[in-house]
Amino acid sequence: MTLILYKCSNHKPMERAKAIATIGSPSNKSGLIQQLQEEVFALQRFRKPKSEVSDLGLGPIAKAFPESTFPTGAVHEFISYQTPNAAATSGFMIALAGRLMQQHGSCLWISTRRTLYPPSLKQYGIDAARVICIDLAKQKDVLWAVEEALKCQSLTLVIGELSEISFNDSRRLQLAVEQSNVTGLLHRYNPRSENTLACAARWKIASLASDHPTLPGVGFSRWHVELSKVRNGRPSAWDIEWSKQGFQHLSPQEVATEIQTRKTA
Amino acid sequence: MSKRFVSIWFRHLTTDWLTRRRPELKDVPFVFAAPERGRMVVKAVNPIAAASGISTGMVVADGRAILPSLQVFDDQHGKDITLLTALAEWCIRYTPIAAIDPPDGLILDASGCTHLWEGEVPYLKDLLGRLKAFGYTVRPGMADTVGCAWAIARYGHLNPVIEPGGQVEALKLLPPAALRLDTATTDRLEKLGLTEIGKFMTMPRSALRRRFGQTLLSQLDKALGQEIEMLTPVKPIEAFLERLPSLEPVRTATAIEYALRELLDKLCKRLTAEEKGLRKAVFKCYRIDNIIQSIDIGTARASRNAAHLFKLFEIKIGQIMPALGIELFVLEAPVVEPLSSNQEAIWNFSYNRQKELAELLDRIAVKVGMHTIHRYLPDEHHWPERSYKEAKSLEEEATTTWQSELPRPVHLLRDPELIDVTVAMPDYPPILFKHKGNLHRIKKADGPERIEQEWWIEQGLYRDYYCVEDEKGARYWVFRLGHYRSHEPKWFIHGFFA
Incomplete structure (x- = not known):
């Protein structure tokens, strides 16, 4: 608490005086903490997402994020290792994209070896005509294109498939989205190391076996969603299912396993 | 400064053109003919046919009676105008103002141009020399007025160049037809014995007006220079080109x-x-x-945003090698499209969104090439590889809708990969399959979904698709090519479900 106070006071001396004056009374305490929290968010360049797209139907997953809202206008990182998991990750990303783009948005899909099948996008509520695919030869070009695209305010979403990215490069992407408020999803397939990036969250998606005792056949897509890093949030894991109605949670009490909370201040 | 005009008469414009195109017709009598009131009437005659007495307006059958070896070609309507326009554009090297004079002439405003050829005679000589070298039969006339030059070109006898102010002398002995009059007026003048312009030039104007109308007077005035005649010069389409010379050679x-x-x-x-x-x-x-360095850009949609275009060029500026220095910069837009400013104003919001996106794509296209950008639209085919097509532009709309009833994999392999399978019974999904050395045991399966090959596009066997799930929950799209009747069918993996 004192540390936060100190940091804030460095920034705004008036706030500090106000905080010290009001800290005595317990009724003001929660209000004060909220106020300080907002200031910390401001310092950490976290912004409240726009209200129109705040509810992505993520349910409990959204609670892992600060303010219980999925951060748009930020870069998210997805890591996958095997082809089936890469497909599951793509599926989850497309499902998210469908919710983010809604009716009018457009999306850029930048990759080097794209295996995306455009007709499959319809299942996730996306008209593939609104997705522009850019197939590049080099990872370096992908990084450049993602950065340029993230600066373009008329896009809703940029999906980049690149395995290696350095911390500095991710900072550049973060600076780009702060200006434009575009959401970026990076899919890192088979990265050499899980190095730290300046991203809002790190996701890992794995496919789950369909487990219906009575019904035959393959059911809805099921994923094990692991949020292994969240800025200012609580990392956790869930099992979800994707149906036409959207994300459905599978017995959250049993599955959700709280991973240790990171201290962010 | 007094005006000087040159009139050029092409006696056999279209036939000369054809002889130029087909040199083998040089010694052949031929005519151009077009149907008129159910007969083929001669429209143009080449010199050899004309020498035999064939003239325009004659019926082709009569012409054939005079000269059985006469060749007849179909007259192309409007050909003379196109030829004249092209010739007039070519003549811009001799004067900035060149006009066509249908059906068979050109008029050039040579005021202030002839001194570059050191005189009027060398000027005409050079001009005619070149036109004759093309193969055209030409006669020139040069005078202070368009009318006089026209008359000298067609009816003059000796010197084509009339000295300044010499119109009256020059026109005196010419027939009335040299005044560009209609045949009714010329006939009436001839009937009255007025066979030379000099005979009625000095008559009282009121008498002439009463008998022949205002046209005669006006044409006479034009020829004598008492009335100004306007020319409609041909304008070549001005290229979108800008030049910037630099005082000192530029290197940075x-x-x-x-x-x-x-x-x-x-x-x-x-x-x-x-x-x-x-x-x-x-x-x-x-x-x-003396070396030209050039860089070029293309845009996804018409643009006139200088800042954006500069950004596109900026990526390529590094390719310019100035070496000892650059003395002249030229910017040219070879391809332009109409771009209305009203559209910008009315559809401001969506237009700006589209514009910004198009500008982004331009930047990507300039850096890595247009071929890297794809956008897909649905196509009416069930065959998976053909169920979508590439959109040609950013604005192109879909003509049909995407299919969503049947599950389709998120990842599709470009070429299906062969797998080894174990199948319990024909037409059943496999129990296990081996792909890239990994064994997958199948727990659940959906299918088959049979997709027939479209025989009108490609011959081949049908595919029976199964959506299968292994023990880890990974889902695959596998298919069997053909049936079990005659041979062991092959199995392929084609995609991965999310």
């Missing part, structure tokens, strides 16, 4: 950027004035060692 990148900005501003201003946008632009740098 900053200077090149500055020149480019200047040129783009000028060009975009002109594009705005003409409601156009460019699709392609070429920036050329003329080096002092």
